[in-house]
Amino acid sequence: MxxxxxxxxxxxxxxxxxxxxxxxxxxxxxxxxxxxxxxxxxxxxxxxxxxxxxxxxxxxxxxxxxxxxxxxxxxxxxxxxxxxxxxxxxxxxxxxxxxxxxxxxxxxxxxxxxxxxxxxxxxxxxxxxxxxxxxxxxxxxxxxxxxxxxxxxxxxxxxxxxxxxxxxxxxxxxxxxxxxxxxxxxxxxxxxxxxxxxxxxxxxxxxxxxxxxxxxxxxxxxxxxxxxxxxxxxxxxxxxxxxxxxxxxxxxxxxxxxxxxxxxxxxxxxxxxxxxxxxxxxxxxxxxxxxxxxxxxxxxxxxxxxxxxxxxxxxxxAESEIQSPEVDDEARDSTLASAPIQPLANPAQCRAELALSHVRFHYPSRPDQAALEDFSLTFKEGAITALVGPSGAGKSTVFELLLRFYDPQQGEVCFDSLDLRRFNPQELRQQIALVAQQPALFTANVIDNIRYGRADASEDEVIAAAKAAYAHEFIERLPEGYQSDLGEQGVRLSGGQKQRIAIARAILNDRRILLLDEATSALDTQSEHKVQLALDTLMKGRTTVIIAHRLSTILHADQIVVMEQGRVVATGSHESLLQSSPLYARLAQLQFKADEHDQTPARSE
The missing domain is CATH 1.20.1560.10 (ABC transporter type 1, transmembrane domain)
Structure with a gap:
């Protein structure tokens, strides 16, 4: 310059x-x-x-x-x-x-x-x-x-x-x-x-x-x-x-x-x-x-x-590589002439069904390593789909693509059979609620953190969401209750408390699609049971995708997808996968043994 x-x-x-x-x-x-x-x-x-x-x-x-x-x-x-x-x-x-x-x-x-x-x-x-x-x-x-x-x-x-x-x-x-x-x-x-x-x-x-x-x-x-x-x-x-x-x-x-x-x-x-x-x-x-x-x-x-x-x-x-169709017409005409995108669509009028079709994706910082390879999977409307597999299998990458943080190099990611590039990214993301494994909290009070994403929510609605996430009790015990400042990245809360604040946020936003990255992983057994009940209620009638590390939390899933090295290697119910997928059977065996070991001292007492 x-x-x-x-x-x-x-x-x-x-x-x-x-x-x-x-x-x-x-x-x-x-x-x-x-x-x-x-x-x-x-x-x-x-x-x-x-x-x-x-x-x-x-x-x-x-x-x-x-x-x-x-x-x-x-x-x-x-x-x-x-x-x-x-x-x-x-x-x-x-x-x-x-x-x-x-x-x-x-x-x-x-x-x-x-x-x-x-x-x-x-x-x-x-x-x-x-x-x-x-x-x-x-x-x-x-x-x-x-x-x-x-x-x-x-x-x-x-x-x-x-x-x-x-x-x-x-x-x-x-x-x-x-x-x-x-x-x-x-x-x-x-x-x-x-x-x-x-x-x-x-x-x-x-x-x-x-x-x-x-x-x-x-x-x-x-x-x-x-x-x-x-x-x-x-x-x-x-x-x-x-x-x-x-x-x-x-x-x-x-x-x-x-x-x-x-x-x-x-x-x-x-x-x-x-x-x-x-x-x-x-x-x-x-x-x-x-x-x-x-x-x-x-x-x-x-x-x-x-x-x-x-x-x-x-x-x-600096220009974002993720553009909305109505603001990226010229760029799309010059760079995507071989695969033109149709005009802007309204995600609110579409069925809450997601699909990846023959997707191949590399992160820009790792161009030589495929995070997903010839990946195809459909998340049916109202169904619960769980993604399981070892670390690095590509589970989090699926979330990144569903939220359109990235576009695949090959294949399509669709919302109700329409390519995500047909939607305004902000309008698309307004249909999705994300609860990450490491919840993101801001330097603000409790009520503002829960209200994040829905600024017009009343205090009563915030409290109702907190109660549904079984967070109301510990929030009331904070020095200033819902007005308590949480510090940078919520440093004044425990891991389980942060997770329940994030779940309350998702409940309050009330979106049609839920992305849960092991949302109960940081909770103790008692809290996990309570939050799982809240999530069960929340997931009803919604398209839900769960990244599961603890298989015991996804036994109720309509579909369990086993992933390895960026590919789908097996799909089915828990019982069928135990028989048909050696990888899933090995993961289940190792995990349930570990769970039994963790519970042994409790029984002896």
Whole structure:
């Protein structure tokens, strides 16, 4: 992405607030004009006051300078407020737009992009951008305007001295252009390295119990130190380039000023120009010097802003591979011409029957390993289907495809015999409730977690769902009941309590299709029995797919599907599979023996 396209994207977010920009520009031009007028005030003070020896003229000149200072202060207040407001508002809009796009991206995007990296872009990069737009960008504009105006006033005041100043401009701009490119490249690397630091720290903190249980605190500290040191080295290079740039600009600017003062002083001594004119000229020359110095400093900051903007635009322009038919017509016409998808269908009007037909699927991060191979299976409406098999058999992959988190490379996944690509993904998922083996809870209170997915549910409906999931009793014992905050990822609850909150959420959403990934696996025997009763009630009349690790929980299933290495190897009831499927028989034998072993101490007591 080149700099021009990056700035164009940034300007797109600024356009809605053009009135604020116009106001800021008017205030900027006003203050720049006052600043330039002060130079003439300085000339009057020197010529009419100091040199002429007139107290009254000195008083008038000083009052004029004070009035100019008051006007400049008012203009500066307006400019600073408007530009700072714009910096905050535009940054907030960019952050919101990036987040809105990120939450709609396909899951495979997050297989290759770490969450810590994405968070860094949403926080660190947007904070940097806010600083640039609200401060550095304003300083750059002010410097450009005042420096341009001061250069004009230099020529108006004295052409010969002005030529000395102008002769030094190319020498000053040259290092800015040369070092600016290097600063931009290093700024991007610096932001990436900071993101790596945040990502590493976030992962270690998220897995803190594992880190401490394996006593790897020292190892993680050393590894984090390597990441921090790497980020520091990149920042050190960037700082060195910026420091060199600033030093060269200052040297060249004040070298030109020194030459100008020598020539100007000679002209005053010989009577060619007045002391007031030299004073005004020095004032304008100092404005030019400070303006160029500010630009050289801000230029590095603007390069950092370009790097940060590039990283944000990459997220903003990332496209989801899972698209709805009505928004993906052009892409579908070009990429799926050999297998055209029919127009959008309404899943609410379809039978709750799902099917996979000759599906072949590879995860994007594992392109050489098939998760499903020539996989065909139908989940009949209102029936309970259980998927069993060893780890890695592809059971969870079936759920991923049914929810259309991914599309298969070959074959079809259908809803009521219609390809899932005919449906809006959000409308499709509104027909499905998922209870995962590791329930996902948010940093919120109990009622908000249960209500997730159905924000309009009343408190009475939430409590009824909690009672149906046998969660009401333990929720009432929490410090603030249903208003109790659960902490990050529900850290304040036990595994079984988290599971029952997730089940209550599924009950409240009341969807036609249930996907249960061993929903009772984290419960004790008593709770499991209660929740199983609740699930039995919930599953009635609904199409249910269960990933089962404990075979005792799926004896009532209408269909048990045995999977191995991404294929269906057997289907049937529990009794028939014991006879026809050696794999199922072996799984049952191992598991029921383990269950008997677990129950032996209880009988002896």
């Amino acid at each position: 080149n700099k021009l396209s990056t700035l164009t994207q940034l300007l797109r977010f600024m356009l809605p607030y053009r009135r604020y920009w116009v106001g800021a520009m008017i205030a900027l031009l006003f203050t720049a004009g006052i600043t330039l007028a002060i130079g003439q005030g300085v000339r009057l003070v020197i010529d009419n006051g100091f040199v002429a020896g007139s107290v009254s003229q000195l008083n008038q000149s000083i009052m004029l300078l004070v009035a100019m200072a008051v006007l400049m202060a008012c203009g500066t207040f307006i400019r600073f407020y408007l530009v700072s407001w714009l910096g905050e508002r535009v940054t907030a809009d960019i952050r919101q737009a990036v987040f809105d796009n990120v939450v709609r991206l396909h899951p495979s995007f997050f297989e290759t992009n770490r969450s810590g990296e994405i968070m860094s872009r949403l926080t660190t990069d947007t904070t940097l951008l806010q600083s640039i737009i609200g401060s550095s960008f304003s300083m750059a504009l002010r410097s450009v305007v005042t420096t341009s105006g001061a250069l004009i006033m230099l020529f108006v005041t004295n052409i010969k001295l002005s030529l000395i100043i102008v002769a030094g401009v190319p020498l000053i701009l040259l290092p800015i252009l040369i070092f600016g490119r290097k600063v931009r490249s290093l700024a991007r690397k610096s932001q990436d390295s900071i993101a790596d630091v945040g990502s590493y720290a976030g992962e270690a903190i998220q897995q803190i119990k594992t880190v401490q249980s394996y006593t790897q605190e020292a190892y993680e500290s050393r590894a984090f130190a390597v990441e921090v040191d790497s980020a520091f080295r990149v920042a050190q290079q960037r700082i060195r380039q910026r420091a060199t740039l600033m030093a060269m600009v200052i040297l060249l600017v004040f070298g030109a000023l020194s030459g100008m003062l020598w020539v100007g002083g000679y002209d005053v001594i010989t009577g060619t120009m007045s002391a007031g004119e030299l004073g005004a000229f020095v004032f304008y020359a100092l404005i030019v010097a400070m303006g160029v110095g500010t630009l050289s400093e801000v230029y590095g900051e603007l390069q950092r802003a370009v790097g940060a903007t590039e990283r944000l635009i990459e997220l903003l322009e």
